[in-house]
Amino acid sequence: MxxxxxxPHANCSLGGANATLTAIKRxxxxxxxxxxxxxxxxxxEASQGGVRLxxxxxxxxxxxxxxxxxxxxxxxVEKLDRHVEAAxxxxxxxxxxxxxxxxAGIIGDDVQSVAKKYREKGAPVYAVNSAGFLGESCLGYEIxxxxxxxxxxxxxxxxxxxxxxxxxxxxxxxxxxWEGNLExxxxxxxxMGLKVxxxxxxxQGVKEIKTASSAVLNIIVSPWxxxxxxxxxxxxxxxxxxxxxxxxxxxxETETFLRSVGEALSLQDKAEKxxxxxxxxxxxxxxxxxxxxxxxxxxVVGDASTVTAVTRFLANDMSFTPDGxxxxxxxxxxxxxERITEALTKLTYSRPPEIFFTGDQWQINTALxxxxxxxxxxxxxxxxxxxxxxxxxxxVAAYPNSERLIYNxxxxxxxGALTFLEDIYSNL
Amino acid sequence: xxxxYSGIREQRRDTETYTDWGGDSFTAGExxxxxxxxxxxxxxxxxxxxxxxxxxxxLLSMEDAAFVLHSPVGCTGCCCxxxxxxxxxxxxxxxxxxxxxxxxxxxxxxxxxxLGGEEKLRKAIRLAHERYRPKVxxxxxxxxSGIIGDDVEAVVSExxxxxxxxxxxxxxxxxxSKICASGYDAAFLAISKYILKDVEKGETEEDLLNxxxxxxxxxxxxxxxxxxxxxxxxxxxxxxxxxxxxxxxKIPNARASTAICKVFADEYxxxxxxxxxxxxxxxxxxxxxxxxxxxxxxxxxxxxxxAEAEQYIASEYQKVRHLVEDLRSKLQGKSVFITGGTxxxxxxxxxxxxxxxxxxxxxxPVYDNDTQGDIEYLNKLYGNxxxxxxxxxxxxxxxxxxxxxxxxxxxxxxxxxxLGIPTTHVLDIKRPTMGYRNLAYLGSKILYQIENPGFNKNxxxxxxxxxxxxWYEQDPFKYVKRS
Numbered sequence: 001m002x003x004x005x006x007x008p009h010a011n012c013s014l015g016g017a018n019a020t021l022t023a024i025k026r027x028x029x030x031x032x033x034x035x036x037x038x039x040x041x042x043x044x045e046a047s048q049g050g051v052r053l054x055x056x057x058x059x060x061x062x063x064x065x066x067x068x069x070x071x072x073x074x075x076x077v078e079k080l081d082r083h084v085e086a087a088x089x090x091x092x093x094x095x096x097x098x099x100x101x102x103x104a105g106i107i108g109d110d111v112q113s114v115a116k117k118y119r120e121k122g123a124p125v126y127a128v129n130s131a132g133f134l135g136e137s138c139l140g141y142e143i144x145x146x147x148x149x150x151x152x153x154x155x156x157x158x159x160x161x162x163x164x165x166x167x168x169x170x171x172x173x174x175x176x177x178w179e180g181n182l183e184x185x186x187x188x189x190x191x192m193g194l195k196v197x198x199x200x201x202x203x204q205g206v207k208e209i210k211t212a213s214s215a216v217l218n219i220i221v222s223p224w225x226x227x228x229x230x231x232x233x234x235x236x237x238x239x240x241x242x243x244x245x246x247x248x249x250x251x252x253e254t255e256t257f258l259r260s261v262g263e264a265l266s267l268q269d270k271a272e273k274x275x276x277x278x279x280x281x282x283x284x285x286x287x288x289x290x291x292x293x294x295x296x297x298x299x300v301v302g303d304a305s306t307v308t309a310v311t312r313f314l315a316n317d318m319s320f321t322p323d324g325x326x327x328x329x330x331x332x333x334x335x336x337x338e339r340i341t342e343a344l345t346k347l348t349y350s351r352p353p354e355i356f357f358t359g360d361q362w363q364i365n366t367a368l369x370x371x372x373x374x375x376x377x378x379x380x381x382x383x384x385x386x387x388x389x390x391x392x393x394x395x396v397a398a399y400p401n402s403e404r405l406i407y408n409x410x411x412x413x414x415x416g417a418l419t420f421l422e423d424i425y426s427n428l
Numbered sequence: 429x430x431x432x433y434s435g436i437r438e439q440r441r442d443t444e445t446y447t448d449w450g451g452d453s454f455t456a457g458e459x460x461x462x463x464x465x466x467x468x469x470x471x472x473x474x475x476x477x478x479x480x481x482x483x484x485x486x487l488l489s490m491e492d493a494a495f496v497l498h499s500p501v502g503c504t505g506c507c508c509x510x511x512x513x514x515x516x517x518x519x520x521x522x523x524x525x526x527x528x529x530x531x532x533x534x535x536x537x538x539x540x541x542x543l544g545g546e547e548k549l550r551k552a553i554r555l556a557h558e559r560y561r562p563k564v565x566x567x568x569x570x571x572x573s574g575i576i577g578d579d580v581e582a583v584v585s586e587x588x589x590x591x592x593x594x595x596x597x598x599x600x601x602x603x604x605s606k607i608c609a610s611g612y613d614a615a616f617l618a619i620s621k622y623i624l625k626d627v628e629k630g631e632t633e634e635d636l637l638n639x640x641x642x643x644x645x646x647x648x649x650x651x652x653x654x655x656x657x658x659x660x661x662x663x664x665x666x667x668x669x670x671x672x673x674x675x676x677x678k679i680p681n682a683r684a685s686t687a688i689c690k691v692f693a694d695e696y697x698x699x700x701x702x703x704x705x706x707x708x709x710x711x712x713x714x715x716x717x718x719x720x721x722x723x724x725x726x727x728x729x730x731x732x733x734x735a736e737a738e739q740y741i742a743s744e745y746q747k748v749r750h751l752v753e754d755l756r757s758k759l760q761g762k763s764v765f766i767t768g769g770t771x772x773x774x775x776x777x778x779x780x781x782x783x784x785x786x787x788x789x790x791x792x793p794v795y796d797n798d799t800q801g802d803i804e805y806l807n808k809l810y811g812n813x814x815x816x817x818x819x820x821x822x823x824x825x826x827x828x829x830x831x832x833x834x835x836x837x838x839x840x841x842x843x844x845x846x847l848g849i850p851t852t853h854v855l856d857i858k859r860p861t862m863g864y865r866n867l868a869y870l871g872s873k874i875l876y877q878i879e880n881p882g883f884n885k886n887x888x889x890x891x892x893x894x895x896x897x898x899w900y901e902q903d904p905f906k907y908v909k910r911s
Contacts (some may be wrong), residue, residue, distance in 0.1 A: 002501070002535040002536070002537040002540075003535060004532060004533070004535055004548060004551055004552045004555060005501065005532070005533055005535050005536055006530065006531065006532045006533075006555075006559070007507075007528055007529075007530075007531050008504055008531075008533060009500050010501060011501065011505055012500050012501045012502025012503075013502075014502055015502050015505065021689075028894060031475060034474040034478060034571040034602040034603045035475070035477070035478045035602055035603065035605075035606055035608075036475075036476065036477060036478020036480060036481055036503075036506075036571075036602040036608075037475070037477075037502070037602075038474070038475025038476075038508055039475055039476075039477045039478070039481060039505065039506070040478070040481065040502055040503055040504075040505030041505055042501055042505070043506060043507070043508055043509040044502060044504060044505020044507075044508045044509075045504045045505070047508075047509075048508050049470065053842070055891075055892065056892060056894050058842065059475065059819075059822045060474050060475045060476070060477070060819065060822065060844070061474055061475075061822040061823075061842070061843065061894070062474060062475045063472070063474055063475075064473060064475040064476070065473070065605055066473055066475065066476050066606060068604070068605075068606060069603055069604055070602050071603070072571075072575055072603050079471075082471045082563065083471075083472055083473070086471060086472030086907055087472065089896075089899075090472075090823060090895055090896055090899040090902075091894050091895060091896065092894055092895060092896045093894065101571075102500055102502075102570075102571055102572045102575075103571045103572075103602075103603055105541075106541055106572065106576065107575070110769050112611070131500075131536050132500040132502035132503070132572075133500040133536050133538055133541050134537070134538060134574060135537070135538070183601070183835055197582070235788055253683075275778065323773050323895075356736075362559050368681065381512075381515075382528060384515070384526075385515075385525075385526060385527050385528050388524070388525050388526065389525060400508055402512040402515075403512075422829055426737065
């Protein structure tokens with residue numbers, strides 16, 4: 001049930017699925033789509049995250065059937081078959097995912113049987129229905145993760161690895177800070193003696209994804225994503241999920257996060273040790289900023305996790321005052337909206353922000369205009385116009401971002417909080 | 429662009445059009461005129477660029493305009509890109525309070541695919557009007573809206589009575605063409621049909637030139653182009669690049685037309701000639717001195733200013749001569765491989781001769797009558813070289829580069845850089861490239877990137893291309909099959 005939207009804050013499910021899969025080492029999507037989808041989705045998803053691109057295949061390097069009118073009329077299963085055959089001949093990958101675009105989705109080409117044919121010959125080819133009309137980027141992420149669960153994750157793990165956890169909820173590229181966020185959360189969990197499957201960062205690939213079924217816990221850092229996925233994981237492998245309401249950012253939130261991981265895995269002592277050492281590091285810096293980092297009223301626009309993380313950090317840790325919190329994800333279910341609202345409302349001392357759910361630019365700007373005392377706007381490039389028209393301090397933290405190159409910077413944990421504070425400092 | 433032209437480049441009647449072929453330039457130049465180049469198709473390909481992207485890009489910098497995409501949300505990917513150019517373009521023009529392009533997408537979903545999306549389109553157009561009261565609303569179709577058969581024109585004609593904006597539907601369904609430049613034609617067909625349909629030719633403004641420019645021209649290039657033409661007494665009506673409804677309505681009053689890019693408005697200028705008797709010049713992109721000379725002389729002839737232009741060219745050349753000579757002394761003999769859109773590719777191919785460099789291979793998205801002219805010219809300059817009719821096709825590109833081992837690669841650097849080859853580009857949407865004065869920037873960019881290839885040399889030791897080792901040993905055109 002999608003709505004008409006101005007200057008959207010998401011690409012389509014194909015874009016989300018592609019960005020997710022191309023973030024995995026040595027994984028190659030094969031588009032069964034019209035001739036523009038590779039470029040539209042790369043330009044509209046991956047490159048609107050941290051500006052940079054997936055390392056292995058990107059833009060016009062993505063294999064694609066480039067379906068034309070003839071294919072629309074006659075079907076293009078054979079064409080796809082030849083593309084898969086050739087891809088296997090010349091491309092070096094651990095897994096290939098056929099991704100359908102709208103065109104293939106509408107005409108109903110049977111992509112599953114093409115993939116099956118090659119799998120039966122021993123080639124790692126999988127097919128995913130990811131047509132853009134199914135939904136937005138977040139859905140694409142869920143579709144891709146489900147495809148990994150169905151096809152790559154070892155269905156019958158021999159034994160549990162008591163130290164292994166899976167980390168979910170950070171969407172590659174759609175979260176501009178995804179890789180830095182995964183790095184910082186991994187760093188903290190490593191300090192607790194845990195091994196972390198992120199699936200996406202750095203050298204993780206198919207090998208790590210396979211082992212996901214031998215983990216002891218799924219950690220989901222998102223207020224609403226992956227509910228069905230988590231239930232499925234538990235049903236198949238008995239692995240429970242721990243949901244944290246956002247990517248933990250700053251001392252207050254990260255403390256809660258680490259403590260709940262500690263409780264879930266009976267590692268309370270380790271969690272406390274890490275918290276204590278990290279807080280020492282964090283506050284050693286923070287105390288040198290007393291009277292430097294001035295109070296602000298602020299508003300945040302972005303995906304649910306980023307809006308929650310930034311709002312909670314600035315309110316709980318910095319005593320800034322939240323005005324508006326605008327969630328741009330397409331969240332339809334009332335239960336999900338309640339969950340997000342709760343995450344944004346239950347703050348340590350601070351008054352809560354006013355909360356809006358919309359990805360529509362006009363509605364976002366109208367909502368923001370209500371807060372004439374807001375001084376700092378943490379949002380996406382789309383809100384740069386509004387910020388300039390009001391003379392607001394502005395910082396890009398969310399998709400779409402076409403103005404800030406982001407490699408390993410994070411909006412997570414203790415270290416991400418410090419760099420974020422550096423970024424939003426202003427002496428004006 | 430006669431009434432019969434569909435806007436699909438493959439269907440043009442006055443030329444053969446090839447999109448899939450690989451071979452050498454002598455064979456191409458010899459066989460194309462005899463109509464025996466050989467129809468072929470790739471049985472393996474990588475992503476193209478769809479025509480909707482080009483339609484959107486062409487128009488997105490128009491002022492007082494709104495843009496409705498009748499599509500699923502993903503088709504706004506090209507708007508993200510074009511919106512970035514637009515925002516940066518405003519800042520370069522000193523408009524620091526920059527605005528977003530007003531893009532409204534109908535966000536077609538599964539339900540709409542089944543039940544149709546016309547009601548949503550109606551709403552989206554009304555919404556664009558209600559929110560911004562734009563003078564013009566461009567409406568773009570998509571693969572999805574095309575396949576489900578939404579009657580966009582009917583919706584437009586119905587809603588046009590309710591709104592003050594001129595409504596311009598553009599038929600740019602991606603699946604209809606493998607040539608993204610078709611999207612430019614689709615945009616101009618729509619401009620002609622919906623904006624200029626009632627516009628009578630007024631009195632000709634004797635010094636006015638319609639200059640059709642795509643959005644890939646930087647502001648500083650715009651300034652340089654205006655300077656050059658202004659110096660010989662020609663005024664410019666830029667369209668549709670940072671233009672307006674008024675400027676489009678002025679099109680019939682110009683004395684002549686030209687374009688900055690060879691595949692931009694080339695068909696439309698034919699229509700303007702047939703309909704209004706406006707002559708046009710169609711030469712080459714003004715990149716480098718000789719290309720700029722050629723481009724300027726083509727225009728000057730239409731204004732009876734050939735002698736003036738020749739004199740001007742000579743004086744401009746004196747100003748940059750030392751630069752060209754310096755570049756030539758340092759770049760002489762370097763071998764070059766070029767890839768890019770048709771306009772830029774062939775402009776670059778001619779440009780490098782100014783510096784004494786040698787073409788060893790070129791990728792062009794299309795081969796048609798126009799390309800044939802370029803190839804004949806380049807064959808005389810460079811002898812036989814590799815021609816790959818491909819919109820990049822990185823798998824063929826890296827195979828060719830690995831074989832040809834050029835000293836320099838000109839084009840999108842993502843793949844060539846990973847092979848350690850020095851890379852540079854003649855396409856810079858935000859920086860200078862064109863005309864005489866900007867040669868200082870363009871020339872030094874080319875020279876300095878070639879003399880200092882450290883980044884590519886280092887990255888090549890670590891970066892990863894997705895191809896198997898033995899692919900580099902195989903025929904680069906293995907998957908181009910005769911049909």
